[in-house]
Amino acid sequence: MEKAILTFFAFWLGAALGSFANAAAMRADVGKKWWGKERSVCDACGRALSARDLVPLLSFVALGGRCRSCGAKIPPRHFFAEIVGAALLSLLAWRFGPAPAFLFAAAALPFAAFHSLTDLYTGYIYDSWAIAMAVCGLVMRLPHGLSAVVDGALGAAAGFAVIGAIIIVSRGKMGVGDAMLMLGIGAFMGLKMTLISLYLGFLAGGAVVLPLLAAKRVTRKSAIPLGPFLCAGMFFSMLFGGAMLYFLGYAASWPWI
Ligand SMILES: [Zn+2]
16 A cells, blocks of 8 residues: 555656656757756747646646647657656656665656766766766765765776776777766666666667667667666666576665665
8 A cells, every 4th residue: 555655656756757857858958057947938939838837747638749828749758758757766666665765766767867868869978967966876875874885886986997998998889978877877776786787788778779780770880879778777777686686696785675
């Protein structure tokens, strides 16, 4: 029962966070400030959106995907970001229930969504927000003591080192942004879960990219954004990492127990 309520709450929180991360990524794309007072406006008629235009999921459905004033189509990426955010966070709520791991997941998800979307929209991962993600992960570990903070720092270092090594070996197939992103993911996940994240992230990347290569939809020289795959790895690791570690004979460390 408790879990059902949390999952319902997580659905709407996830939709709101997805919406926020998408708006922030789109504004970062066009170089607009997204903090402070600047209001969201309709791209077509410029009307400032009011609270009832901004209810996650419901506004889009109620308005039939069109602007209330001018009837212009609202880009569906807004709706997709909300649906995906809602789905991911409610899955994690169902997985963890009311536990510290859920708070970590809820805090990491908007960062991961933002980084994935800026990477998709612009091919760029913002270092400052990757560092902010790492700081957030480390700070959230403070209440559990020094060993938890050290685990986060080791995760960040390991993630950065693995991608850094790939950058050097592949002579720039992956960008420094991807290594910075792993600082953030590592701080949230801790050492063992970071390694699982990388493994699942590369698996997810291979599962998507290899068929595209085979079908010649992309070439080996195409710039494929890797941030979304690293973030997918983090998400899958949150869901399955504990079980995978158990299978390998290890215990997941706090908070992913
Ligand atoms: Zn409009």
